[in-house]
Amino acid sequence: MREALSLLELLITCFILSLIALLSLNPHDYSLHHATQNLLYHIKYTQNLALQDSRHFLNPTSTTTTKSLSPSIDESLLLSSPQKNMWQIQFHTTGTYTQNSYSIYHDTPRISPTTNYDGRPMSGDFIALEPTNNQCLSGYNNTNVSDYCKNNTHPNVRLKEKYGIEEMSLSGEAKCLERGGGRVYFDELGKPYCGKEPTPLTQPLTITLKKASQELSIIILPQSGYSYILE
Numbered sequence: 515m516r517e518a519l520s521l522l523e524l525l526i527t528c529f530i531l532s533l534i535a536l537l538s539l540n541p542h543d544y545s546l547h548h549a550t551q552n553l554l555y556h557i558k559y560t561q562n563l564a565l566q567d568s569r570h571f572l573n574p575t576s577t578t579t580t581k582s583l584s585p586s587i588d589e590s591l592l593l594s595s596p597q598k599n600m601w602q603i604q605f606h607t608t609g610t611y612t613q614n615s616y617s618i619y620h621d622t623p624r625i626s627p628t629t630n631y632d633g634r635p636m637s638g639d640f641i642a643l644e645p646t647n648n649q650c651l652s653g654y655n656n657t658n659v660s661d662y663c664k665n666n667t668h669p670n671v672r673l674k675e676k677y678g679i680e681e682m683s684l685s686g687e688a689k690c691l692e693r694g695g696g697r698v699y700f701d702e703l704g705k706p707y708c709g710k711e712p713t714p715l716t717q718p719l720t721i722t723l724k725k726a727s728q729e730l731s732i733i734i735l736p737q738s739g740y741s742y743i744l745e
Contacts, residue, residue: 560700564702567620614681620640637659649667651667678725679725686717706735716736730743
């Protein structure tokens with residue numbers, strides 16, 4: 515009886531080891547899918563932030579609260595450049611530490627000309643927070659940011675580090691393609707814009723993630739700003 519049991523145990527052990535070996539030879543890597551789903555979620559989250567943002571800078575009084583949150587803001591530029599006061603998701607395709615990452619933020623006009631609407635998520639700008647844990651949604655850097663965001667970045671925005679994404683690229687209208695990436699803004703109605711100077715999308719914008727021999731793309735449509743994964 516004991517010999518029969520030992521033989522059964524041996525067979526079970528061999529089966530388990532064979533299964534482990536088989537899985538190691540043919541692993542199912544879902545990281546590209548997870549990265550694409552995560553990016554799609556944050557594109558929609560950016561649009562939702564814009565839809566919920568009720569700030570309208572119509573007179574000096576309306577800038578008081580925003581100025582108190584970021585004292586380096588130039589209130590006069592908030593009033594004179596309303597087209598730039600939008601939430602955006604910026605895609606970083608190059609850089610030693612920022613490659614294949616993205617940031618969600620609201621760029622701000624500054625008293626200093628070197629940081630005035632500089633198109634980067636830096637200290638003094640409004641960086642979006644992940645609702646589940648209040649971590650900062652910016653993969654741009656970890657130095658020239660607010661004290662709150664230092665060492666408090668949500669890991670999912672760094673697609674290369676988190677998911678092993680080897681390439682992130684954008685394709686669409688020439689005005690949407692910037693050196694080192696690109697960006698999409700959303701206004702209070704959810705309408706998408708792109709470019710260093712916000713211009714409405716008139717054609718679909720495609721963001722493609724690649725890993726090994728596989729790739730997945732996200733499409734952002736003009737007018738509605740609807741985004742989806744291309745099957």
